[in-house]
Amino acid sequence: MLSYIGFRVLQVIPLLFAISVIVFIIIQLPPGDFLTSYVDQLKLSGNDVDESMIMNLTSQYALDKPLYMQYFIWMKNILLHADFGTSFQYKMPVSAVIGERLLLTMAISFISMVVIWLIAIPIGIYSSTHPYSPMDYAFSLIGFIGLAIPGFLIALILIYTVYSQTGVAITGLSSPAYAEAPWSMAKVWDMVPRMIIPVVIIGLSGTAGLIRVTRGMMLDELSKQYVTTARAKGLSERKLLWKYPVRTAVNPLISTVGWTLPTLISGEAIVSIVLNLPTTGPILLNALMVQDMYLAGSFILILSVLTVLGTLLSDILLAVLDPRIRYGGASA
Amino acid sequence: MFNKKSAVVFLVLTLIVALLAGCYGNSANVTSGNEPSSSPAAGGSSAGASPSASASAVAAPGSFKQSPFFDGKSLPPVADRLPKAPKLTNEVPDSFYKYEIGTYGGTLRTVRLDPVNDADLFIIQNEPLVNTPGMLGEEVTPNIVQSYEVSDDQKQFTFTLRDGLKWSDGVPVTTEDVRFAVEDVIFNPELTPIFPLWLKSAADETGTPFKFEVVDNLTFKISFDKPYGGFLLQLAWQGWRGYNDLLKPKHYLEKFHKKYADPAELEKSIKEAGFAQGDWVQLFTSKDLLNTEATYPKALGFPVLSPYVLTKTGDVIEFERNPYYFKIDAAGNQLPYIDKLQSTLVQNTEMVNLKILAGEVDHSYEFLSIPNVPLIKEKESEGGFKVYLNTLHRTANDIHLNLTYNDEAWRKTVRDVRFRKALDLALDKDEIADTVFYGFAKPSSIENTKRNLDEANKLLDEVGLKKDASGYRIGLDGKRFTIPFEVSSQFADFATLGELVIEQWKPLGIEVTLKQIDAKLYDTRNKANELKATIMFTPGPVQWVREQWGQNIWAPLWDQWWNSGGKKGEEPPKEALELFKLIASLRELPQAEALKKREEIRKNIGDNYWYFIHSEDIAAPVAVNARIGNISDTGWGIAHNFAGEQWFFKS
Numbered sequence: 001m002l003s004y005i006g007f008r009v010l011q012v013i014p015l016l017f018a019i020s021v022i023v024f025i026i027i028q029l030p031p032g033d034f035l036t037s038y039v040d041q042l043k044l045s046g047n048d049v050d051e052s053m054i055m056n057l058t059s060q061y062a063l064d065k066p067l068y069m070q071y072f073i074w075m076k077n078i079l080l081h082a083d084f085g086t087s088f089q090y091k092m093p094v095s096a097v098i099g100e101r102l103l104l105t106m107a108i109s110f111i112s113m114v115v116i117w118l119i120a121i122p123i124g125i126y127s128s129t130h131p132y133s134p135m136d137y138a139f140s141l142i143g144f145i146g147l148a149i150p151g152f153l154i155a156l157i158l159i160y161t162v163y164s165q166t167g168v169a170i171t172g173l174s175s176p177a178y179a180e181a182p183w184s185m186a187k188v189w190d191m192v193p194r195m196i197i198p199v200v201i202i203g204l205s206g207t208a209g210l211i212r213v214t215r216g217m218m219l220d221e222l223s224k225q226y227v228t229t230a231r232a233k234g235l236s237e238r239k240l241l242w243k244y245p246v247r248t249a250v251n252p253l254i255s256t257v258g259w260t261l262p263t264l265i266s267g268e269a270i271v272s273i274v275l276n277l278p279t280t281g282p283i284l285l286n287a288l289m290v291q292d293m294y295l296a297g298s299f300i301l302i303l304s305v306l307t308v309l310g311t312l313l314s315d316i317l318l319a320v321l322d323p324r325i326r327y328g329g330a331s332a
Numbered sequence: 333m334f335n336k337k338s339a340v341v342f343l344v345l346t347l348i349v350a351l352l353a354g355c356y357g358n359s360a361n362v363t364s365g366n367e368p369s370s371s372p373a374a375g376g377s378s379a380g381a382s383p384s385a386s387a388s389a390v391a392a393p394g395s396f397k398q399s400p401f402f403d404g405k406s407l408p409p410v411a412d413r414l415p416k417a418p419k420l421t422n423e424v425p426d427s428f429y430k431y432e433i434g435t436y437g438g439t440l441r442t443v444r445l446d447p448v449n450d451a452d453l454f455i456i457q458n459e460p461l462v463n464t465p466g467m468l469g470e471e472v473t474p475n476i477v478q479s480y481e482v483s484d485d486q487k488q489f490t491f492t493l494r495d496g497l498k499w500s501d502g503v504p505v506t507t508e509d510v511r512f513a514v515e516d517v518i519f520n521p522e523l524t525p526i527f528p529l530w531l532k533s534a535a536d537e538t539g540t541p542f543k544f545e546v547v548d549n550l551t552f553k554i555s556f557d558k559p560y561g562g563f564l565l566q567l568a569w570q571g572w573r574g575y576n577d578l579l580k581p582k583h584y585l586e587k588f589h590k591k592y593a594d595p596a597e598l599e600k601s602i603k604e605a606g607f608a609q610g611d612w613v614q615l616f617t618s619k620d621l622l623n624t625e626a627t628y629p630k631a632l633g634f635p636v637l638s639p640y641v642l643t644k645t646g647d648v649i650e651f652e653r654n655p656y657y658f659k660i661d662a663a664g665n666q667l668p669y670i671d672k673l674q675s676t677l678v679q680n681t682e683m684v685n686l687k688i689l690a691g692e693v694d695h696s697y698e699f700l701s702i703p704n705v706p707l708i709k710e711k712e713s714e715g716g717f718k719v720y721l722n723t724l725h726r727t728a729n730d731i732h733l734n735l736t737y738n739d740e741a742w743r744k745t746v747r748d749v750r751f752r753k754a755l756d757l758a759l760d761k762d763e764i765a766d767t768v769f770y771g772f773a774k775p776s777s778i779e780n781t782k783r784n785l786d787e788a789n790k791l792l793d794e795v796g797l798k799k800d801a802s803g804y805r806i807g808l809d810g811k812r813f814t815i816p817f818e819v820s821s822q823f824a825d826f827a828t829l830g831e832l833v834i835e836q837w838k839p840l841g842i843e844v845t846l847k848q849i850d851a852k853l854y855d856t857r858n859k860a861n862e863l864k865a866t867i868m869f870t871p872g873p874v875q876w877v878r879e880q881w882g883q884n885i886w887a888p889l890w891d892q893w894w895n896s897g898g899k900k901g902e903e904p905p906k907e908a909l910e911l912f913k914l915i916a917s918l919r920e921l922p923q924a925e926a927l928k929k930r931e932e933i934r935k936n937i938g939d940n941y942w943y944f945i946h947s948e949d950i951a952a953p954v955a956v957n958a959r960i961g962n963i964s965d966t967g968w969g970i971a972h973n974f975a976g977e978q979w980f981f982k983s
Contacts, residue, residue, distance in 0.1 A: 032852045040855050044822075045451060046726070046871060046878075047624055048571025051526035056617040060607075083606075090447045091629050092645075100646065159686065167714070169690030171683060273679040278647055282679050286447075 005316060012308050019304040020297075024071050027293045033063050034088040034291045061088060074294060078301075085294030089287065094298045098280055102265065104173065105279040109264040112199045116206040117253070123207075124214025125246060128222060139211060146208030151201045152270040158197055159275070170197060172276045198275055202268045213252050221245035247321075254317045261310030262303040395664045399436040399653060401671045407655050410666055413502075415494035417478055418660045421667055423975030425465045429964040433661055434669035434980025440957075441694045442675045443684050450627050450649065450675040451698045454572075456976030457626040457638040457651075461491065461575050464568045467725065467971040468875055472564045472923065476575045476637060476658070478550075486559035486922060493550045498656040499581050499635035507546045512582035514544045516591055517620075522613050528577070530566050533558040534919045538897045562919035562926065565877050574623025574638075581635040588616045627675065639668040639977040649675040659977060669980030691715040694957035695976075697722075697969045702770050705953045717955050721772065722969030724952040726871040729768070729829045731759075731944040732882055733815065733865050736889035736902060741809035742864065745795065747905075752941035754791035757784045758840050759833070761946045768829050772951030778873060778938050779945060785839050792840060805841040814843045819867045820854035826867040861888045872915075873945050876930040879915050886943040911936045957981070 035057055042049050058064045062073060077083040084094035127136045163169050173194050221227065222245055230240045269281030280299070287296035396418075398410035407413065444450040463475040474480055478494040497505040517523050518531065519541075533539030533556040545553040556563070567573060586592035588601060590612045598612055607614045621634045627649050631642040637658065640651035651673035659667040678684055684699040689711050700708065700719075709719050733746045733755075745751055760783045761775035775781040797805040797813055807813035815837070819826035830846040837844050849857070857863050863885075872881035883891040887908065892901030894912045904912060914933045918926045937945070954969045962978040 030850075030852060031856045036855065037852055040851065041449075042624060046572060046875075048530065048573060050528050052524040052528065053617075053622065055525050056523070056613065060614045060617060086606075087447075163686070163689070169686045169692070171678075171687045171690055171692060274682075276679045276683040278677075 004319075005312075008312050008315065012312065015308060016301075016305060020075065020301050021071070023297050023300045023304070024074070024293070025067070027288065027291060027296050028067060030291065032291070034293065035061065035063060037290050038088070070293075074297065078298070084298035087287070087292055087295040089290060089292045089295065094295050097283065097295060098299065098302075101278055101280045101283065104277075105266075105281070106264050108195065108198055108202065108277070108279060111195065112202040112206065113260060113264070115199055115203045116210055119203070120207045120210035121214055121250070121253075124211045124249075125218055125241070127211065127215040128218030129241065131219060143208040143211045146204040147212070149205075150270070151205055151268060152274045154204060155197075155201050155271050155274040158201065170194065170275065173198075173278065198268075198271060198277055201271050201275070210253075214249055217249035217252060218245055221248050251318065251322060254321060255314050257314040257317065258307060258311035261313070262306040265306060266299075266303055396660060397663070397665045398655075399666070399669075399671055401436065401653060402655055405655075408502075413498065413656045414660065414666060415478075415496040415498075415658050417494055418658055418666075419475065419494070421659045421661055421975075421978055422465050422473055423463065423978060424967065424971055425469055428466065428966045428972070429962060431661070431978070432961050432980075433663045433665065434961055434978070435983065436665070436669055436671065436980070438670050438981040439672040439674050440670045440976070440979070441692065442673070443678050443687055443693050443696060443699070444649075444675050445678060445681070445684070445699070447677060448628050448645075448649075449624075452695055452973060452976075453649070453651070453673055453675055454624065454626055455970060455973040456673070457636075457640060458572055458574045458623055458974065459638050460569065460573055461567045461578060462564055464565065466967050467974055468565075468569055468877065468968075470923065470927070472568050475568075476579070480564070482561075482564070482922070486561040486920065487557070488553060488555040489563060490547070490551065490553045493552075494658060495550055497637070497658050499583075499637065500641045500654045500656055501584075501635045502656060503581070503583050503635065505579070505637070506549050507552045508549075509579055509582050510552050511544075511546055512585070513578050513580040516589060517580060518577070523616060530570070532556075534560045534916070535562070535566065536916070536919075537895055559920045561922035562877065565923065565926075566919075570878065572623070576621065576623040579637075580620065584635050585616070585620060588612065588619045640673050647677040649673075657977070661978075668977035670976075688717060688955045689715050691717060691957075693717070693955065694960065695954070695973070695979075696956075697952065697954040697973060700953045700955050702772055702951060702953060705770075705772075708953075708955055712958070716958050718958045720954045720956060720963065720965040720969065720972075721951045722954055722965050722967060722972065724874070724950040725968040725970050726874050727776075727869045727945060727947065728773075728950050729823070729825050729867050730870050730873075730882060731829075731833060731865075731867055731946065732886040733943070734861070734863055734885070735887045735908075735942075736861060737864050738861065739864075741807050741811075744808050745797065745813065748795050749907075749940055750791045751795045751797075752944075753780075754788040754795070754840065755837065755842075756780050756941050756944050757788040757791070758837055759783065759944060759946055760836050763836070764829065764832060764946050767832055768825055769947060769950055773947040774949050776873065776945045776948040778934050778948075779941060788840055792842075797841075799841050803841050804843050812843055814845060815865045817844065817846045817865045817867060818849050818854065818857065818863055819846065820851045821848040822851040822854075823869075829867055858885060858888065870943075870945075872933075873948065876933070877918055877926060879918070881911075881915060881933070881937065882943050883912070883915075907936070907940050908942070911940070911942065959983075 035054060038057075039049050039054055062070055065073075074085055077085060086092065087094050087097050090097045123139050127139050130136055159170050173191055224245075227240065227245060230244065231237075266281055266284065268279075269285050271277075272279045272281045273285070284296060284299045286292070287299065396410045396414055398413075402410075442450055442452040444452075459476055461476050462472050462480055464470075464472050472480075476494070476497070477491040479492045481490040482488070493505060493507065493510075499505060518528070527541055529535050529537060531542050533542070536558075540557050543553075543555045545555070547553060554563075567578075587597065590598065593601075593612075598615075599609065602609065602611060602615045605615050605618060607618075619630060619634075621628070621631050621636070625631060626636075626638065627642065627645075629645040632645065634642075636654065639654055639657050639659075641654050642649070643652045644650035653668055653671050657667060661667060676687075678687065681699050684693070684696060685704055685708065687693050688696060688700070688708060691714075694717075705719060705721075708717075712718060733752070735743070735746055737743065737746075756779050759780075761781055762783075765771060765773045765775060792805060796808065800806050800812065805813045817830050817833070819830055821827075827846065827848055834844040834846060854863070854866070858866070866885060868882065868885055870880055870882040870885075871878045883894070887904065889901040890904035890908055890912070893903055894901075894916075903909075911933065914929060914936060918929055918933075921929060937943075952969045954965075954972070956963055959982045960979050961982050962975070962980065963972050
């Protein structure tokens, strides 16, 4: 087991190196760089742009150096000083930009995830044990709607409905009165009702997907012979269900932990943009669009590390939970 | 995958709206106010002699009042914080509104889409050395300086600073600060590797840099070897210039300047800031605050002369009033009236609209576009705000054909003035005003205002563009003549207009295509002379002193030739050269004479149809808290924004 983990960890290193190089190149692929868009923006709004300022900024942002040097400096600072560089857009260290929003992003993502699991798994199990019943159809319908309609659209509809019906404009996660207040119980309580909407929207498609997966897995399991055998031997229906098929059916949950970990950090970018949530998702999108390369690069690098770690984690968890995988893994 | 794709589409849409809004700044009574005889400097070439009297004669010291915000903050009395001759505010002309003496207090809330830039706040904060009421009014009045004097030959400019004027940290402003900015920054080749064009004689690439002379503690002289009457407007308004180029807080910046700083201390600061050893230039640039950077984190603690000082950065940017601000109203109240500014970062323009509807925004001119006006207007009373329809300070979307594109047949055709006239005649400018601007604009008087298809077709026949069997005209190279518009996706109205132009030019038998391209790609292709036809706004027709009449778009090579003094690009033909000269001559003339020249520029464009300026008097909607006083819908919206220190909340 230990050697398996050790081997997997070693595998991660060249992978991350490759990812970081590719990320860095892709961010720089579009024509121009951050300064071109910055200078264009200034010119379009009618500002006189001083040539000297552009030159000074170019050297300040090290944009005059060749690509490999930029990469080298970036990597060196990350590895030696844990310094991800400075965001061109925010004029602040990348860690500060991301850090400011991380707590909230993780809170929303985590709550959404828990809500998804709490809702989807019981429904999935119910649907599979009562297949083709009216309730199963009802859940399927809701599930398909949740899968088919993109979250941002639901968000828009919700904002519109709430505004047109009640006159309340949902313009962020905390009401203006608390927006700048320090953290306190009152602020948290102010946030809770406003958190419901993003959680519901982000959760909806996840819930729908998970219901389908759980239902499908359960139906597979339920038709297997060990279930029939157990039932024939008189095992109570409840114990039979929870002890065997359900345990197998939640396997996909664990194997997707690898993808869950990065989404905890990245948040749902589009939903966040529509709902004006101060999370990290919109930052990444924006950074990519204006080629704020250290911010975008560092962000993607962190996401990649989390994806890789998450996959590793889910492999290990699966190995722990499912003996079939463990035997296969040990021989690898 | 679907989510991601939609994200991109959604984002692009959002961005378009945002940037479309960004280009709606606003515009003023320039067209109506072109009677040079009413200008104070009409008498001759000696513009603006000692116009300072009005400012100093207003309120006797001792009768000044301050905002209760400062009560109990252990500051010196307000009379000591103000200069001996404070400036009586005159940011907008009397015709805009009747100035009301305001009351102190409140927080002005704005929203922004950029992490660190807020155009609303930038304009409020910006303070030029001299100003021109209404942003491009007919006179130039002293602002930060107490008075200025221009020599008769328009070569020498003498400025006197206000005695007792102080930075926001209470340190007096003297000519030493000007000398520092000039000698140690502008004339330091390390900090300023390329000498700024506007500080050379007549803003000419081949001109010699200005000469600088300190007369005494408060007076300094700037002189050029050629007439440069436009210099005052350069200071007052061109490029939204602030005082920051010629006036820097030496006491703050000297510790980052190699000439003044202790080497060991300097090295320590460089290391702290994370720059390479000895790289003081980067340290200095990262500390020095340009006027466009008023909302950046580095503005924290930086001494300024603007109405507000930055107190907080992040998603919410906050400013508090500057205790040493130098302007007063007629009753002796120190400005600004409003105590605080607060700017909130939002994710998209729709959210801006929603925030306006919810009454969470007190002023927004950047993100409101004409198509949104009905929606916002409907909720005016509920949200407690008011929509002002000011004018845009530039055109919105002019039509350009590249006269220097590298294709002989194309060049021959588009350089034929009859061809350009025909296309102009085929434009239905009323329809453009109705469709693109919802009627909030009118056909521009620079070129034809009435559509005449018969004459247009006749002209095209004369040019020699014959029609093929399917009714399309054949170019001089024997291929179908096509005008391929490539427009920046940054502004949604470009495509709206493009679609319309395709329809309007169809009866001529000319094939027109339209493609939206990324803003950066647009810029790259424009600079490389690769755009055949495009749509882009130009400031020239409205902000007439600006030298931007789209020359770099409709004739990139001629523009390069002109700007490089004949070294690059191609020499323009006679008529175009005349236009370039006319435009450049504005820089040399005092304002009254420049106004006359402006007519000649308009006439030259009207005769030659260099590009198609279809609309004028375009509306720029601004959403403002209904309780704010000293604002109106006369003039450019940006001019009202500029006079933000005069706003106050009515109780």
